[in-house]
Amino acid sequence: MNSAYVYLQLYRLFDENTPLSVDCGKLCNSACCGGDDSGMLLFPGEKQVYTLINPTNMRIEDTDLAYRYNNKEYKTPILFCDGHCDRYIRPLACRIFPLTPVLDDNGQIEIITDPRAKSICPLAKTLYIDEYDENFVKSVKKAFTLLNKNKHVHAFMVEYTKYIKDFLKFFE
Numbered sequence: 465m466n467s468a469y470v471y472l473q474l475y476r477l478f479d480e481n482t483p484l485s486v487d488c489g490k491l492c493n494s495a496c497c498g499g500d501d502s503g504m505l506l507f508p509g510e511k512q513v514y515t516l517i518n519p520t521n522m523r524i525e526d527t528d529l530a531y532r533y534n535n536k537e538y539k540t541p542i543l544f545c546d547g548h549c550d551r552y553i554r555p556l557a558c559r560i561f562p563l564t565p566v567l568d569d570n571g572q573i574e575i576i577t578d579p580r581a582k583s584i585c586p587l588a589k590t591l592y593i594d595e596y597d598e599n600f601v602k603s604v605k606k607a608f609t610l611l612n613k614n615k616h617v618h619a620f621m622v623e624y625t626k627y628i629k630d631f632l633k634f635f636e
């Protein structure tokens with residue numbers, strides 16, 4: 465799979481579709497682009513996009529979030545930026561923030577507010593999922609429903625769902 469091509473196509477879903485129909489960055493001075501050391505996880509194969517475009521103000525490291533696929537262990541990469549980017553090259557995690565996908569009990573994609581966002585994002589603190597822009601939520605669901613059809617991505621999603629659910633415990 466040419467995963468860079470797949471992600472570049474998926475990115476386009478979010479060129480126009482954003483969490484609200486207004487610029488939510490004005491609510492919080494773009495708190496999610498703080499340029500601190502928090503970083504954004506890259507989904508399986510997404511690293512190829514950044515290998516291709518090689519942005520000078522971003523760096524990628526491996527995290528401890530590991531998963532197995534085809535008897536091989538993979539570590540989930542994380543991208544760090546300096547708090548500024550060309551919005552057309554921002555990674556998928558930035559485009560879907562403050563939402564995130566998890567697997568439901570049937571292994572299908574469900575979209576939820578990302579519990580990691582609740583400490584920084586005013587939308588994540590206050591909105592229910594049906595209060596976000598409808599097309600934005602639909603785009604997140606579409607992107608991950610497509611990605612989850614890939615067995616490698618699905619293997620990642622199994623571990624990622626456990627990872628997110630560990631954070632959810634703090635908000636129950």
Ligand code: SF4
Pocket residue numbers: 483488489490491492493494495496497561562584585586587588
């Ligand atoms: S922190 Fe939330 S409200 Fe602020 S720019 Fe990011 S997504 Fe929008």
Ligand code: SF4
Pocket residue numbers: 496497498504545546547548549550554555558
């Ligand atoms: S990559 Fe871009 S959108 Fe994502 S946190 Fe950094 S500056 Fe913000």
